[in-house]
Amino acid sequence: MSASREGSARGQALFALASVAFVVIALTWLDRAGPRAPASLAAGEAPSGAWICPHGGGADLSVALLLANPGEAAATVRLTQLGAEATAPPARYDVPGGTTLRVNVAPGARGDATAVEFFGGWIGAGWVSFTDAGAAAEPCAAEASQRWSLADGSTELGEESYVVVANPFAGPAVMDVVLYSADRPPVRHSEWTDLVVPAGQSVALHLNERLKGEPVVATTLEVSVGRVAAASLVVSDRTTVRSALGWTEPAAEAWFPTMKGSGQNELVLVSTASASIRFGATSLSEDQPRPAGGLTEQEHGPTAARAYAVPEEAGPTAVRLFTLEGALVSGALRVLGPRTDVGSTGGSVSASEAWVLFPASARIPADPGALLVNDGDVAVVASVELLPEEGGTPPPSVSITVPPHATAAVPPDLWATAPGSALVVRADGPIVALSAATSPGSRDAEAFALSMGVPLPLLP
Amino acid sequence: MTSPASTLASTGTATPSVLALLVVGARAAPWLRDCLLSLANQSYPRLGVLAVDDGADEDSRELLLRSLGPRRVLRNERPLGGVRAVRAALDRPMAKGADFILIVEPSASLDRDAVGRLVEAAVGIGVEDVGVVGAKIVDKDDPRTLHDIGRSSDRFGHPASALQPGEIDQGQFDRVLEVLCVSSAAMLIAREAWERVGVWDERLDRAHADLDLCWRIRVAGYRVVMTPLARVRVPGTAAGAPADRDGGPSRRYEEDRAAITAMLKNYGLLSLAWLVPTALLMGVIRIAYLSVARRFEEALDVVAAWWWNVAHLPGTVSRRRRVQKARRVRDRSLRRFMESAGVRSPRWFATAERILEEQRAIDEADEGEPIQRRLRDRTASLVGTHPVIVGTLLAIVVGAVxxxxxxxxxxxxxGVLPAFPARAGDLIGELASAVRSTPLGGPLAPSPAVGALGALSFVAFGDPSTVQKAILLAGAxxxxxxxxxxxxxxxxxxxxxxxxxxxxxxxxxxxxxxxxxxxxxxxAIAVLPAAAERVEAAFAREEPPDDPQRFVAGMAVTLAVGVAAxxxxxxxxxxLVMVRVCLGPSRARGLLLMSLGAIGAAVLLFPFVPxxxxxxxxxxxxxxxxxxxxxxxxxxxxxxxxxxxxxxxxxxxxxxxxxxxxxxxxxxxxxxxxxxxxxxxxxxxxxxxxxxxxxxxxxxxxxxxxxxxxxxxxxxxxxxxxxxxxxxxxxxxxxxxxxxxxxxxxxxxxxxxxxxGTWGVGTPQERIPPAWTVVGGAADGPFRVLWLTGDLGGGLPPPAGDPQRRLEAGPATIRYALTDRGGVSVLDIGRPFSGPGPDHLELALREILAGTSRHGGALLAPFGIRFVVAERGALPAAAHDAFHAQVDVNLVPASGFVIFRNSVALPPAASLAVEPADLQILGAADPSTIAMWRRVPATTLERVPGGWDGADVDGTVFVSTEYDAGWELKGVGRRPEVAFGWATRFRAEGEPVRIRHGGSLPARIQVALLTILWLAALWATRKPVAR
Incomplete structure (x- = not known):
């Protein structure tokens, strides 16, 4: 081969090598750079949502729904009553901005519930149910779930415990119900296995029918098809009532605020683990934190539900529950009121910088109160404002400083001016908020109820 | 029947008289002298010559008169054409008295004893009933080259010769052969035969009428033989297949015309009963093949040949009567003179024969070598010499398996195989419709490829599924x-x-x-090589091989086909063009040609360009x-x-x-x-x-x-x-x-x-995921499906097709598609999912994925979406959670799929029992109001071509198709209103529902124009006729 031909052949080979190298390097470099990250989505312009309020009902129970609109614009609400039969046509309400709307419902059956849909703006929802001598209050459930744990139940003499399960969706829900107590093995009844809650209906599971005479009966729901919302409902001596929203997931940490009680509290825990777990509890108050009820590294048996006494002062306090070694539990706090009414709350497993608190009493007169819990390391300043009922004039907001690892009560005179209002709390750090109330009942009874707040979305 | 021999014997004539008949037309001059000389030098004693001046030039006329004398030259005042001239000459007394007529071409030169040999073959070799005798026709300049030794035909009347082009006379045909027909360069016809069956059909081209004449003579019971002892020399172009005359009908046309005529005249009815349909079918196949190969002129020749026969059927029938009246033998007795297959494949057999010869030669050369060496040499030779054949065979084997x-x-x-409609008319109907019939409607025109698929479906006996399969299998x-x-x-x-x-x-x-x-x-993958080659040719240093107009037309058609699909x-x-602009030699010319080609393609796709x-x-x-x-x-x-x-x-x-x-x-x-x-x-x-x-x-x-x-x-x-x-x-x-x-x-x-391997396409039972029965099988009535998948990675599960749009939503970014319950449709080939409807759907999805709205079911209801489906594991967790959080969308248990059912879905077209609050939502365009939509009683309308029908309605009729003022509630002529900001609704007051679109005339005109343009473009790019 001539020299020129040889040279051109070499040149061609080099050109080929260079081309291949270029493509390989380019692709390698592009691969390292990776695909373009997709832009995030701005908030939409059609806010809507729903709450599910498994408040229960019955001939002896009255229920009021409380709907709070912390935004500036009016929002529309659609209420659908759920019961053991097909749903009635929904009722529609408009909630002006910055107001609270109270809607009285008349649930005829123990298992009744309400689905609250809101449009055009964020609405917070909670309920208050009351008998002649007692009251119960809870926030509505923001989400349906396929798993629920309800710690507070009791089937001792004089106590009738229910779990209200609401399925507001268009498809049936199928679930398994398991009951836990202190010493007995978990109870699974055939009629409560693959239990169907039809579409758009709500039922009450009467725990006394399955497990009698237990001071603590906790319930777990495992939903294999569909989603539900659930809350416990305990009627004592046919006069007093308490209610607690269930937990959708067990947790390793939770806060249970309380106030206006007698100081006799019980921390009710349920663990579905097959091995014992250890936990502790800390009492947070306006003073320094201290162990609650002597619960430090307390052992809790496997697949058991138990109540642990955590006596506290009557003022605003909170019990911080924590487990060791990452164990998971579900819990509730039972609080004896000033007289015989017992209140309960499911507490909160997370803190938030903004809350909406609902009044825990539907009667007038009432003595409402609210407390803020700051378990952080720095003090938190919170502003509290009232959302009056329509036509009312909101007083100026107040500012409260909550020291670290402490609680603080909202000034009682703020709420006393409009006890039917909701409160909006906005803080510069994560806090937990709860409302409580006492009100006179029949025959010198004093109704007492606790209601956790609902976290307020950052952009309502 | 008496044979020529017995007739002669009975008359006691030992030497039959032969009259050589020579018809001299305009082009005989170069060879006429040799022809006359050869006739003059014949050794046969009783030979007369009669010439017909049928438009001969002066020199030829002069020569005829000098050679034969005025008594033996008949002059036609005006040219009658070969056949008529012969017929006129045969009416002369001297022709009637001849025992044989020898038809001689003016270009033929007969050997000295040719006439004697022809007569000898007719009467002197003991063969009875010889009606026609032909000679061995060789090349005038190279007498070793054979031109004709008698011919056969296929069953359909197309002549066939056993000779290979340029075959050398090595004595391989040196025996008297009984054939179907012989060349009229020198054809001896017995008087009895021509008196019984007549002469050539004057309607046929003289070059192709020989077969018909000889066939008729055969049917009449006479034999047609070729004697190699009679040798006739003709110039190369004057023998065998005649060349096409410029501006005149093509050879193929004349051959087909003559073949069909001969078939219709000469076969019995029973034979015609199956031959005619078969010939028609083969004609259709040929037309299709030629059309696909862009040999349009040849395809038109085939059509014209058939059309001529239809137009001249009465004449053919009357001639047929004479033929059948003279019939003495059955058709099957002539089969041995015909090729068995209707498909002529001498070229293939010739090639196969050549390959075998080569292999034999290699084998002989490698005699004694090891088997591996012999196999290697044979394989190398085969592959090296005939790569296309080897490649084709291998491809057939691989493809078939x-x-x-x-x-x-x-x-x-x-896979993403689109569903074809059940009827071919639906494909054409989509092209001729002003609105889209696939989800969400709109005015976007479909691709012209839909029309092509429709036309192909009609060809495939109206079965679009056949076309689907054919295109898929033919792609690779x-x-x-x-x-x-x-x-x-x-x-x-x-x-x-x-x-x-x-x-x-x-x-x-x-x-x-x-x-x-x-x-x-x-x-597109199939067309791309052709397009790439044209791009290279456009920018090449040398001019493209075709003339510029043809090149541009070809480029336009290629681009248009690719873009349409x-x-x-x-x-x-x-x-490719950018690369050539950077590196091509002739940038200016290339850009000009490409631009013109692109404009041409745009014209061919004009309704599709918007x-x-x-x-x-x-x-x-x-x-x-x-x-x-x-x-x-x-x-x-x-x-x-x-x-x-x-x-x-x-x-x-x-x-x-x-x-x-x-x-x-x-x-x-x-x-x-x-x-x-x-x-x-x-x-x-x-x-x-x-x-x-x-x-x-x-x-x-x-x-x-x-x-x-x-x-x-x-x-x-x-x-x-x-x-x-x-x-x-x-x-x-x-x-x-x-x-x-x-x-x-x-x-x-x-x-x-x-x-x-196992292909992505196959039977529905094997390729459609079983979970699809949750959607497709369990639910009744029409509905739509929203298919979702994640941002990167694979596509959507069947039958969704490819994702149509992408929505960026951070970790919840999705790609999605909207289809009817049957999945993606071929009607949307090349057509994007665009318009107000899709834009509103994207808006609804934004609300859902942003977490702002929890009434996604209501937001999706106007689109007729009953199910939201994703392949399990393909949907991003954020998107899954967003849908799961919706209160009016419920997760349906299914394995393999994640399926959400919309509890407030609307049918794609229905009459609704709505209340005032619902009407307010129906008339709203903002999502915050639409989110309040709730389930209402609905009666589904039936989808019909062009619209929807339903029973009497007094209320609101809703159609999930983009609003267009052309929609109309027929009967009352009510105009539509906008629903949900983009869709369509009507107010009905007790009348039956018939919703139609009144604006399809422009689309139909477009289809007509498009058809004309494509026909013109294909004609402009046709392959030149092989002459």
Whole structure:
């Protein structure tokens, strides 16, 4: 081969090598750079949502729904009553901005519930149910779930415990119900296995029918098809009532605020683990934190539900529950009121910088109160404002400083001016908020109820 | 019946009289003298000559008169044509007295004893009933070359000769042969025969009327023989098949016309009962084949031949009566003189014979050698000398095994194979409709490819599913064939071109496209080589081989076909053009030709152009691709047989080919290399979402890379094999050997993968996920399905088709598609999902994915969406949670799929029982109001061609199709109103529901114009007639 031909052949080979190298390097470099990250989505312009309020009902129970609109614009609400039969046509309400709307419902059956849909703006929802001598209050459930744990139940003499399960969706829900107590093995009844809650209906599971005479009966729901919302409902001596929203997931940490009680509290825990777990509890108050009820590294048996006494002062306090070694539990706090009414709350497993608190009493007169819990390391300043009922004039907001690892009560005179209002709390750090109330009942009874707040979305 | 011999015997005539009849027309002059001399020198004693001056020129006339005298020259005042002139001459007394008529062509020169030999064959060799005797016709200048030794025909009247072109006379036909017909260059006809059956059919071309005459004579019971002892010499063009006359009817037309006429006249009724339908069918097949091959003139010749026979049927029938009246033998007695097959394939048999001869020669040369050496030599010879045949045979074997399970299926499904409508008319109807019949409607025109599919469906007996299967199965082979042809045009040798075609057809991209049923992409992959070759030719240093108009027309048609099937095709072409603008020799000419071609393509696609441009060119984009460099490098965009690492043979072979190329192929190779690299990089950028939507089509760029890589292989192989014997062994030879090894192993293993693999398309039971029964089987009534998948990775499950749009939502980013319950439709081939309806759907999805709204069911209800479906594991967790959080959308248990059911879904068209609050929502456009939509009683309307029908309604009628003022509630002429900001509703007051669109006239006019334009373009690019 001539020299020129040889040279051109070499040149061609080099050109080929260079081309291949270029493509390989380019692709390698592009691969390292990776695909373009997709832009995030701005908030939409059609806010809507729903709450599910498994408040229960019955001939002896009255229920009021409380709907709070912390935004500036009016929002529309659609209420659908759920019961053991097909749903009635929904009722529609408009909630002006910055107001609270109270809607009285008349649930005829123990298992009744309400689905609250809101449009055009964020609405917070909670309920208050009351008998002649007692009251119960809870926030509505923001989400349906396929798993629920309800710690507070009791089937001792004089106590009738229910779990209200609401399925507001268009498809049936199928679930398994398991009951836990202190010493007995978990109870699974055939009629409560693959239990169907039809579409758009709500039922009450009467725990006394399955497990009698237990001071603590906790319930777990495992939903294999569909989603539900659930809350416990305990009627004592046919006069007093308490209610607690269930937990959708067990947790390793939770806060249970309380106030206006007698100081006799019980921390009710349920663990579905097959091995014992250890936990502790800390009492947070306006003073320094201290162990609650002597619960430090307390052992809790496997697949058991138990109540642990955590006596506290009557003022605003909170019990911080924590487990060791990452164990998971579900819990509730039972609080004896000033007289015989017992209140309960499911507490909160997370803190938030903004809350909406609902009044825990539907009667007038009432003595409402609210407390803020700051378990952080720095003090938190919170502003509290009232959302009056329509036509009312909101007083100026107040500012409260909550020291670290402490609680603080909202000034009682703020709420006393409009006890039917909701409160909006906005803080510069994560806090937990709860409302409580006492009100006179029949025959010198004093109704007492606790209601956790609902976290307020950052952009309502 | 008395034979000529017995007749002569009875009259006691030992030497029959022969009258040689010579018809001299305008073109006889050059050979007339020799003809007359040969007749004068005949040794036969009783020979008379009668000439007919049928328009002869002066010199010829003069010669005739001098040679024969005025008494033996009949002059026609005006030319009658050969047949009429003969008939007129035969009416003369001297003709009536002759025992035999010898028809002699003025160009023929008879050997001295030719006449005697002809007569001898007629009466003197003991053969009875000889009606016609023909001579051995040889070439005038080279008497060893045979022109005619008698002919047969096929069953349908087409003449057939046992002679090969240019066959040498080696005595192989030196015996008296009984044949079907002989040449009229020198044809001896017994008087009895011509008196019984007449002479030539004057309606037929003289050159093709011989067969008809001899056939009739045969039917009348006479024999037709050829005697090799009578030798006649004619010039090359005057014997056998006549050449086409410029401006006159083509030879093919005359042959077909004569064949059909002969068949109709000469066969018995029973024979005609099956022959005519068979001939018709074969005619249709021929027309189809010629049309597909763009040999339109020849196809028209076939049509014209049949039409002539239809128009002249009365004359044919009357002549038939005479033939059948004279019939003495059955048709089956003539079969031995006819070829058994109606399909003429002498060329194939000749080729096969040649191959066998070669193999025998090699075997003889290798006698005594080991078997391996002999096999190697024979194989090398076969492959080297006949690469196309070898490649074709191998391709047939591989292809047959590969598609064995698909061919017999009634219905194909799987991959992204689009569903074809049940009726062919629906395809045409879509093209002629002013509104889209697929989800959400709108005015976007469909691709003209829909019309082509409709036309093909009509051809396929009105069965669109046959067309679906045919196009799918033909895609890969067509790609290989067109790649081969393009390579040959680009100066690649035939052997390497076969390898190039095989590499392209067995490449990962082609196989993936076939496996997934990507009809549009498969057509684009097939057309791309032809387009790439034209782009190269446009920018080449030399002028394109065709004239500019034909070149531009061809480019326009090629571009239009590709874009109609797969709009992203234009991106591949644009990249090719950019490469040529950077590196091509003739930029100005190339740009001009390409621009004209693009304009032509736009004209051919004119109703479709607005669709292509709408929404920022969304139609050009595709949302499938890969960002994995190793998969991209071997063009494995998706899964399927042949996309495994072995598919890297194509890029590796291309790299080696690029290194081996030399000489004039360097330029094209450099451009191909640049195009291949650009294709890979652009494909990655498109898949990684760096390119604007209109430029973002990963498969189109991958196809560009594939065709460029295949081209590089061809250039390298051609350069290497061309210089193989000129150079000493060195690195170049090593590289060449490596290339051969890569290609050999790669093609072999790809073939194995193809034959053994499981395709993405197949039976619906096997390819549609079982969970689809939750959606498709359990639910009744019409509904739509919203298909979701994540941002990167694979596409949607069948029968969703490809994702239509992409919504960026951070970690919840999705790609999605909206289909009817039957899945993606071929009516949407090349058509984007654009318009107010899709824009509103995107708005609804934004609300859901942003977490702002929890009434996604209500937001999706106006679109008729009853189900939201995703393949399990494909949907991002954030998107899954967003849908799961909706209060009016419920998760349905299903394995393999994530299925959400919309509890407030609206049927795509229904009459609604609504309350005032619902009417308010229906009339709203903002999502915050629409979110309040609740389930209402609805009565579904029935989808009919052109609209919807339903029972009497007093209330609101809703149709989930884009608002268009052309919609009308027939009967009352009520105009539509806007629903949900984009859809359509009517107020009905007790009348039956008949919703139709009144604006289809412009679309129909467009279809007519489009048809005319395409016919004109195809005519402009027709293949010249092989004359």
């Amino acid at each position: 590969a598609v064995r399970e698909l061919v017999g299926l009634d219905v194909l499904a799987g 082979p067509l790609a290989a064939i067109l790649m081969y042809r393009a390579a040959v045009r680009l100066s690649v040798r035939p052997g390497p071109a076969v390898v190039v075609g095989a590499a392209y057809g067995l490449g990962a991209l082609t196989l993936w496209s076939f496996s997934e049923g990507r009809i549009g992409l498969s057509i 797969y709009p992203g095709f234009v991106l591949a072409i644009a990249t 669709t292509l441009l709408t929404d920022g060119g969304r139609a050009l984009s595709s949302l499938v691709g890969t960002t994995e460099p190793d998969r991209l490098a071997r063009l494995a965009i998706g899964p399927g047989p042949g996309t495994w690492p072995i598919a890297a043979f194509l890029p590796i072979g291309a790299a080696l080919g690029l290194g081996l190329v030399r000489g004039p192929l360097r330029g094209p190779a450099a451009r191909a290399a640049l195009a291949a690299g650009a294709g890979l990089i652009l494909s990655w950028l498109a898949a990684a979402n760096y390119l604007p939507s209109a430029l973002s089509n990963p498969p189109a760029y991958a196809a560009l890379a594939a065709v460029s890589m295949a081209g590089l292989i061809g250039f390298g192989l051609t350069s290497f094999t061309g210089s193989l014997r000129l150079e000493a062994f060195g690195l170049r030879q090593v590289a060449g050997g490596l290339l051969a090894a890569v290609l050999g192993v790669g093609l072999f293993l790809q073939s194995v993968a193809v034959m053994a």
